[in-house]
Every structure is written in structure tokens, then in C-alpha cells.
Amino acid sequence: MSPYRGGARFFDPVGERYGIPTYPWQMAPAHLRTRRQLAAAGLRPGGQPVVAQVLWRSRRYRAPGGIRAAYLYDARRALPKRTPTPAQRAALAKALRARRVCPRCGLDVGYVLRRRLGCCNECATDWGRAAA
Numbered sequence: 001m002s003p004y005r006g007g008a009r010f011f012d013p014v015g016e017r018y019g020i021p022t023y024p025w026q027m028a029p030a031h032l033r034t035r036r037q038l039a040a041a042g043l044r045p046g047g048q049p050v051v052a053q054v055l056w057r058s059r060r061y062r063a064p065g066g067i068r069a070a071y072l073y074d075a076r077r078a079l080p081k082r083t084p085t086p087a088q089r090a091a092l093a094k095a096l097r098a099r100r101v102c103p104r105c106g107l108d109v110g111y112v113l114r115r116r117l118g119c120c121n122e123c124a125t126d127w128g129r130a131a132a
Helices: 035-040 086-098 121-131
Strands: 052-057 067-074
Touching: 035 067
Parallel strands: none
Antiparallel strands: 052 067
16 A cells, blocks of 8 residues: 555556556656746746646545546746736736725725625715615
8 A cells, every 4th residue: 555545546657547647646756846836936837738647535625536636847848937017017006906996985995895895895884874
């Protein structure tokens, strides 16, 4: 039996059983990383296809068999993340600011407005009092 639960079941480094190289949890080679791991290192997949996968059983996952997958990319072929242009940064700041401005009072409240209310908490409270 493998020291990892279900480890032998998901160990397929050649890809005969699953179509692509497959590894159990925490047994993938160091140069293979997920998108999040690449992003944390300031990298992106750069158009390369999925190189391998990590499979594990999860009791919380409700899909048939409860098997989860994480797709892996080769960090050696990854490219650096793109940096946004000043115009892109300005457009993003403008869009994020629009989500914080209350349409009733016109103030930048400092937090993203809840879509259910459609206004800031203060205006929603005043509106609720007036309706009652």
C-alpha cells in the first residue's frame, strides 16, 4: 500500500491510464505547477497545453466518484505575467470606483455596494425607514 491514501491509484507518470501524466497529491515533479502557483511566482502558462494533472479523492466534492483534478503546466516553459498599461490601470480604477459610488447620495462609500440593495447601507436604511 502507498504511504499516501489512494496514491497508487492515481500514480500514472506515463499517461497510459488517464491520457496525460497523472500524479497523486503532493507527488508531482517540482517543475510542474498549477495556474495559481505560476501566478504566485509571477508567471503565466503562455499558451502551453496542460502537461499533467494531480488527482485526489475529496469527500466534499459531489461529482461522481468524488475525484478532484488540478491541471499542471511546465514552469520552465511559462512566460512572465503581462503588466497592464497605464490606460488599462486607469480604466480598471474607474470601473472599481463606479462600484463604490452610491447612485442615491453620490458618495464614494469605500466598499463595493451590494447589488441586492443597489445603494449604500446608509441610504438603504433611510429608505427602509421611509417605507415603513
